[in-house]
Amino acid sequence: DADVTQTPRNRITKTGKRIMLECSQTKGHDRMYWYRQDPGLGLQLIYYSFDVKDINKGEISDGYSVSRQAQAKFSLSLESAIPNQTALYFCATGSENEQFFGPGTRLTVL
């Protein structure tokens, strides 16, 4: 079984819809992260959480929110999706100096 799983793997939605991306990990790490990647570009940090009660904004948190339901679960929500949020979204977990990434969720906002 994969250490970091993301659901859904692909999603097409319409402008203005609310959507949630879910992430689960079995690595046992406290730290979890959400990134987005646009075509041909690097990863940008959206939010990160160092433990269940800790939530921190990353570089591009506007338009996103997160929930850390448990040590192993970290979900990302788009309250009102817009087309420029079309991207590949990655969840990660790990220690301070090494991160393990999930397979990604490809989100398209029409």
Add this chain to the structure above:
Amino acid sequence: LAKTTQPISMDSYEGQEVNITCSHNNIATNDYITWYQQFPSQGPRFIIQGYKTKVTNEVASLFIPADRKSSTLSLPRVSLSDTAVYYCLVGDYWDSGTYKYIFGTGTRLKVLA
């Protein structure tokens, strides 16, 4: 801010050694240097990490000079399957003092037959 600078792209041939250099002039005393590999439509994968001098594992070597303002990832005898984007990361801080990684645009390595 410990921003990193890497070449945008590199080409190599199978069997050659590839060296990718990363500049990080403002690296902080406690920062480690970490390299990741990313294949298309997959999440990045940890390759190697170091603090100073040289680190070697089964996949790559990492060379870090004494001033730590740059680092070089060395991939011995690359194959077509090493075609990927390679990211160099160091710890970084926002103005608020909150720790985070910065993934830049990376180096797109293309290995040719």
